[in-house]
Amino acid sequence: MxxxxxxxxxxxxxxxxxxxxxxxxxxxxxxxxxxxxxNNYFVFQPLLPEVASSNLNASDAVVPLRQLLKRVQVRQxxxxxxxxxxxxxxxxxxxxxxxxxxxxxxxxxxxxxxVDLARIPGMADHALTMKDLTDAHVLRTHAIGCLETADVTTDAKVKEQLLTFVVVGAGFSGVETAAELNELITRALRYYRNIKREDIRMYLIEFAPRILPTFPAELADYATENLGKNGIEVLTSIGTKSATSTGVELTDGRIINASTVVATIGNxxxxxxxxxxxxxxxxxxxxxxxxxxxxxxxxxxxxxxxxxxxxxxxxxxxxxxxxxxxxxxxxxxxxxxxxxxxxxxGEEMKPFAYKSKGSLASLGMSKAVADVYGVKMSGILAWLLWRGFYLSFLPGLIAKFRVGLNWVINAVMPPNIVQLRMRPPATRYIHFWKGDKVFEPGMLIDGFYTVVNGRFKLTIDNPETGEHFEKEFRPGEHFGERVLLKSHLRTGLVEALEDGLLLFTAQKDFRRFARAFPALREYFKEYIEETFGGTDKAFAPGNVEDMDEKEPHT
Known part of the structure; x- marks a missing residue:
């Protein structure tokens, strides 16, 4: 050695x-x-959209590095x-x-x-991505969660937002992600009796004049037509201007209210x-x-x-x-x-030279487009070629067998709609457009908000006493301190007076930090005494109450 x-x-x-x-x-x-x-595994990225659609298990799109590289030292x-x-x-x-x-x-x-989405305000904080295995799992879980909530909600506006899906970017990843996500939802609807196919809105947004820019124009046109037939509305020559937790704003001024935004741009x-x-x-x-x-x-x-x-x-x-x-x-x-x-x-090196053998893209529903060695194909033949190519390209015999077997099983079995939820981050940024509601009376208190930029107004109306209260919050100010007390329902309405940004801290995490950090504990103890007239035992030194309490899903 x-x-x-x-x-x-x-x-x-x-x-x-x-x-x-x-x-x-x-x-x-x-x-x-x-x-x-x-990570100690290799991710076969072309299969991530199929993981998101439940056509493949998450473990089938990865291969342990030590199995692939048996004679190479692997260091995680x-x-x-x-x-x-x-x-x-x-x-x-x-x-x-x-x-x-x-x-x-x-x-x-x-x-x-x-991934760099910083050039589009709000996109980095609110869009899902498709770069690794976690992204595919999160998208699948999120989409199923939207169906679950939409099936039981009685609010028509909320239902419409939950059932609207936006994919930004129509290259390989964007087209395949939109197609697979649409297929998952279509196959899953049989289990959601209160959702009809016409309730689903799926958008694919591309800044360029057409989708799949590396493909011949006739194949891109076929893909656009096929996606349209399957319920995906393709919008070309239009960009995304901004994003919030409630949707996206397009460069033509149009706003699409959606709970799901997937960004396949921003490399x-x-x-x-x-x-x-x-x-x-x-x-x-x-x-x-x-x-x-x-x-x-x-x-x-x-x-x-x-x-x-x-x-x-x-x-x-x-x-x-x-x-x-x-x-x-x-x-x-x-x-x-x-x-x-x-x-x-000490021998002569050779320059790199290679010419692409072609391109393939899946359109879901057993359709694809292919341009291989100059031969253009579309439909089910191209789809079979797509699957055969990627199966042969997948490193490792075991991985090939597992993926092939899963494809066969999922062709005849219903989709897996089990929702394995992941704990949301302790803090996250939330963007709001002017007029957006942060929360309304009757909603569960679930976190603490700090104003980063913009202006927000709190309005409280008490129908029993006729009391009316208003307060405006500017950068550096905060609201939602009642999470330090016992869980309550919201009594006020907070809405954005202009486009703004809030830092949200989840209830349990904020409680822990405010109790353990002396400066914050004293600040909020005094603040709550003045605002709410009492603190209960929440600020007793060393208090660990609610440490094992389940955090509300937000």
């Missing part, structure tokens, strides 16, 4: 996996390969930084999250991309990649044709994180660079491994 060169691969996506696997095979006896990833850790001068990767690992320095001889960066550089100080363009690390990072002799990059030229004189044209797709990442991994081994042996 002392004579081997240490090669560290950062990232467990397609590029990282195939680079590590090929490095171990080609460099056996020459290199010691270690792959670092935050979070990369905190890279010291290029010392040739050190700094990671945080274990329950204590202690920093560990890992030396390398050659470093491969395969971190993929992150941005991985936070670590952005912080490395490397030469970047279009949010990707520049490399030469051999996938080496200029100015760093021992650093390589591939996959979605890298901007790899396909010719010696690339212009400002995306066609001159490797595309951010799985089929490119797999070939990049194999070629990069060959180049690393060639470099260590």
């Amino acid at each position: 002392a004579d081997k060169r240490k090669v560290i691969v950062i990232g467990g996506g397609f590029g990282g996996i195939f680079a590590a696997k090929s490095l171990e095979k080609l460099g056996r006896g020459l290199v010691d390969v270690e792959l670092i990833n935050n 850790a979070r990369v905190m930084g890279i010291d290029f001068e010392r040739k050190i990767v700094i990671v945080m690992q274990g329950a204590r999250m202690t920093p560990v320095e890992l030396p390398y001889d050659e470093l491969v960066i395969a971190l993929g991309t992150g 941005g550089p991985h936070p670590l990649v952005q912080a490395l100080g490397l030469d970047m363009h279009w949010g990707r690390i520049r490399t030469d044709r051999y996938m080496q990072v200029p100015g760093h002799d021992h650093v390589w990059a591939l996959g979605d994180a890298a901007l790899i030229p396909l010719n010696d004189n690339p212009q400002e044209d995306p066609a001159d660079y490797a595309t951010q797709t799985a089929q490119f990442a797999v070939r990049e991994g194999a070629q990069l491994a060959a180049n690393v081994v060639a470099k260590l042996k």
Whole structure:
């Protein structure tokens, strides 16, 4: 081992996996390969929409890294930084999250991309995404929850909002997510007697003139028509201006009230990649044709994180660079491994060159579009090709068998509509448009609100005494302190006087923090005494009442 060169691969996506696997095979006896990833599994991202639609179990879209890379050292850790001068990767690992320095001889960066929705106000805080396994699980759980509530509510406006679904972005991920989500809802409606198919509103929004921009126009037109027949309204040449907890505002001024917004746009550089100080363009690390990072002799990059030229004189044209797709990442991994081994042996390296074999996109309901080797297909034949291609592309024989078996079972069995809810975060930002209601009389007190920006008004009307009370809240002020007392129903109405942002803190978490932190405890003790005329025992030092109390689902 002392004579081997240490090669560290950062990232467990397609590029990282195939680079590590090929490095171990080609460099056996020459290199010691270690792959670092935050999770101990590989996510087959093309299947995430099927996880969201219950066509696949969550465990079937992932493969343990140690099963895929039996001869590669796998380290589950979070990369905190890279010291290029010392040739050190700094990671945080274990329950204590202690920093560990890992030396390398050659470093491969395969971190993929992150999600950046900051340019659309409210989108980052209210839209669901489809980047990893958790996202798919959350979308499925959320959609089923919407059906459950819509089936029993008597408020027509609330029901309409619950049954409206918006997917922003109509590339591969957006189209397949909208199609699979629509299929899940359609198949599940048989169990919700108070919801009709015509009650469902599904929107697919695309800023470009048409969906699936990488496909030939005739296939994109077929996809648009097919989605429309299945109840999905496709809106093109229109963007999303803002989002709140109640819907989205489009660039033409239209507002769609929806409880579900899924964003498949906003790909941005991985936070670590952005912080490395490397030469970047279009949010990707520049490399030469051999996938080496200029100015760093021992650093390589591939996959979605890298901007790899396909010719010696690339212009400002995306066609001159490797595309951010799985089929490119797999070939990049194999070629990069060959180049690393060639470099260590003093042999000639080869530039990366690859031409896409085509594209496939599922439209749900046993339909798809495909453009393979220039042959254009649509309908069920394209759908069968889509499934066959991804099944063959899935790494690991066990994973292939499980996915194939699940597809067969789910073709004849009803969808799984079990809702496995996840605990919401202790705090979260909530955006409101002017006129939106934060809460109304009769609603359960479930949290504490702090005004970040905008203005909000509290109105309390007591029909028994005729008392009327109004108060305005501005940035830095707060309301909802009654969560520190026993649970009550709301007695007032709070609405936004202008577009604004609130920080919401869940009841149990706010109680714990306010009781344990002396400065807050004294502040709220005095505030509640003045406002409500009493504090009960909520502020007794060391009080741990309600620590095991179930938090209301919000």
